[in-house]
Amino acid sequence: MEITFAIVTCSDTRSLAEDSAGAALESLIQDRGWRVASHVVVPDDRTTIAQAIVEADTPEVDVILTCGGTGLSLRDVTPEATRDVCDREVPGIAEGMRAYSLAITNRAMLSRAIAAQRGTTLVINLPGSEKAARENWAGVEGVLEHAVGMMAGGGH
Secondary structure, three states: OOOEEEEEEEOOOOOHHHOHHHHHHHHHHHHOOOEEEEEEEEOOOHHHHHHHHHHHOOOOOOEEEEEOOOOOOOOOOHHHHHHHHOOEEOHHHHHHHHHHHHOOOHHHHHOOOOEEEEOOEEEEEEOOOHHHHHHHHHHHHHHHHHHHHHHOOOOO
16 A cells, blocks of 8 residues: 655754654655655744644645654644644554653653544654654554555445
8 A cells, every 4th residue: 555644844943954853754654665745844833833734634645744842842832733633633653652662762751742633634743853753653654554544444
């Protein structure tokens, strides 16, 4: 199954050229034979992040990965922005990513990342550091084909 992704990096300090986590995710997606339709960097602003998620949600996109803004800083508002524009949460994905990362570092418990559905598009919050983004990707990539298939009307 081919899956098409959009990446929205949320950062006050990085440009697209400096977005090593987003670039790593692009590479990991392509390694699976999947496609990245878009990749943008937006500031850590709730309204701007929400708008970027909406704009990334085109008919061709199956999964939107946000990158950054999931920690405890007052500027980390990606989970709130995601909730603002999504229909319902998929808590098992975020729980699974945290459980996977907890086997590597106890700092994983500080993540406020969520996963949610926006219509038939899955939105997953990933951390902003390249190392943590790679770890969380490893914890979730194996369920994405099944999730996208189910959202498209397939069975369990």
